[in-house]
Amino acid sequence: xxxxxxxxxxxxxxxxxxxxxxxxxxxxxxxxxxxxxxxxxxxxxxxxxxxxxxxxxxxxxxxxxxxxxxxxxxxxxxxxxxxxxxxxxxxxxxxxxxxxxxxxxxxxxxxxxxxx
Amino acid sequence: xxxxxxxxxxxxxxxxxxxxxxxxxxxxxxxxxxxxxxxxxxxxxxxxxxxxxxxxxxxxxxxxxxxxxxxxxxxxxxxxxxxxxxxxxxxxxxxxxxxxxxxxxxxxxxxxxxxx
Numbered sequence: 001x002x003x004x005x006x007x008x009x010x011x012x013x014x015x016x017x018x019x020x021x022x023x024x025x026x027x028x029x030x031x032x033x034x035x036x037x038x039x040x041x042x043x044x045x046x047x048x049x050x051x052x053x054x055x056x057x058x059x060x061x062x063x064x065x066x067x068x069x070x071x072x073x074x075x076x077x078x079x080x081x082x083x084x085x086x087x088x089x090x091x092x093x094x095x096x097x098x099x100x101x102x103x104x105x106x107x108x109x110x111x112x113x114x115x116x
Numbered sequence: 117x118x119x120x121x122x123x124x125x126x127x128x129x130x131x132x133x134x135x136x137x138x139x140x141x142x143x144x145x146x147x148x149x150x151x152x153x154x155x156x157x158x159x160x161x162x163x164x165x166x167x168x169x170x171x172x173x174x175x176x177x178x179x180x181x182x183x184x185x186x187x188x189x190x191x192x193x194x195x196x197x198x199x200x201x202x203x204x205x206x207x208x209x210x211x212x213x214x215x216x217x218x219x220x221x222x223x224x225x226x227x228x229x230x231x232x
Contacts, residue, residue, distance in 0.1 A: 004158075033218050045206065045223040052218065091158060095218070102147050102210045102219045103174065106158035 002027045004094050006107035013082050013114055021077040021110045023092030029053075031097040034068065034075045035104065039089040051075065082114045118143045122207050122224035129197055130232050137192045137227050139207030146212040147219070148190040152176065153204040153226075162205075165190055166212065197231040204228050 003026040013019045025034065036048040049059065051068050059066045063080045079086055089111050093104040120141045129135055141148065149164035151174075161174030165184040179201055181193040190209075194201060205227045210219040 006158075035220070037223075043204070043226050043228075045226075047220055047222075050218070050220055093159075097218065102212075102221055103149070103161055103164060104151075104159070104221060106151075106160070108156055108158040 002029075002032075002094050002096055002105045004092050004105055004107035006090075006092055006110050008110045009108070010111040010113070013112070015084060015114055015116055016081050018078060018080050019082050019112065019114075021079075021090050021092075021112065023075045023077065023107060025073050025075065025092070025094045027094060027096060029096045033095040033097070035093040035095065036066070036075075036077050037091045037093065039091065039109070041088070045091070048077075079112075082112075084114050084116060087112060087114045118222070120207055120209050120222050120224035122205070122227045124227060125225065126228050128230045128232065131198055132196050135194050135197060135229075137194075137205055137207075137229070139190045139192065139224060140188050141190075141207075141209040141222070142188065143209060143211070143222065144187065145209035145222075146187070148184065148207065148209045149174065149221070150180070150182065150190070150192050151206045151208065153206065159206065162192070194229075197229075199231050202229060202231050 005024045032053045034051045038046040056068050065078045067076045089109045091109045092107045123138045146167045150162040151159040153159045160176045163182040165171045207224040208221040210221045
């Protein structure tokens, strides 16, 4: 069965610091997809990125970057020069090809607090 | 605007009083699902539907029912709510084009349910 572990329950940083959110996953499938979602204080879930298991290239989008390493089953998320607006709960999730449609298995989330 | 709409957004009810949380999407998506979010547990799938009249259990289906009579609607029914169903509920949808598991889920804004 698939599993996603986000060991960091809560992280506090001061604005402009860089911060990395860890995500470790388990799956027996060779084809799978990894996602990050952001949940701001307003509560909605905002899609950030999707990565497939065959593409280990790191990705950068503005201040956000993602490091996918199959060797360690990790898909870590880094925010560079954090801002107060980055304060949110961040979820890492896994989807397996051929499973029950597009079912996402979520980690327990990391609460990020960015303070002035 | 493409969206998933849930109602009600907030509800306080009492044990045993049947309730329905509605979910509607305007993107002509085949796949729809329900998740519940609880502190320390992340989001867990309750039920999902691959298409009209096709539904199946997720990881935590006990105490819930669903139906999919129309493509756009996927209501979540709590026949006899209990306090352990107090939670934040999310409806989500996606297309089924391409590889299963790859499609990005679009989430509704969430429904916060309290059962006294």
